[in-house]
Amino acid sequence: MAAELKQIEIEKIDFAIEMFTDALTGKLDAMNLGDVLRVCGLNPSLEDLEKLGATKKPGEKTLTTEDVQKIYIESRKDIKNQGCYEDFVECLKLYDKDENGKMIAAELSHSLLSLGEKLSDDQVDKLFADCLPEEDDDGMIEYDIFLRKMCEKPLPAAE
Incomplete structure (x- = not known):
């Protein structure tokens, strides 16, 4: 998985995950997926986030670093369709x-x-x-x- 990412992308993802990881549980709530991707320079729509597995309420689902890396790779394919x-x-x-x-x-x-x-x-x-x-x-x-x-x-x- 990480082989498809540049070192700078891995560092961005790790930083973003760290920003939004719950300090008590050490887990990333899927509700924060949009924020994580935006910190990484992507701008997914709400519809995109739903397709990628984001949740609307806290506690419904957690994501691993590997999950976020896969989602990032999928999301950056559509970067030309995202507003800047x-x-x-x-x-x-x-x-x-x-x-x-x-x-x-x-x-x-x-x-x-x-x-x-x-x-x-x-x-x-x-x-x-x-x-x-x-x-x-x-x-x-x-x-x-x-x-x-x-x-x-x-x-x-x-x-």
Whole structure:
């Protein structure tokens, strides 16, 4: 298995697993699979995660390092179909009416709540608390700052 991975990929996977392994049990909960893959530079959709064996609730299933390596190898095959920072910038440019790198914060919230793989209100609140730059007097934010912060953080867990 590890023969199909470069040393840097093995190190990334090990680091990601360590970040999300339960300190008490020493096991990786399958609910954290998406976060592990995102730390490794992949961006699987919720549908992909379901197919790969992720669970929605804690305690339903645990994964070994070998399991995660196999899943990583499978996931990276579809990397061309996954969004990246540049793709997100292009999407948010649609809301940049003045072409100045800013958009209305409420439009960003609406987009996250209603388009594509919709986030919950709680997820948007957590994401905004961590990543949203301060609004200007007109309620505008610099979406580049938001995206840079967002792309370096795992997706907040649904409650």
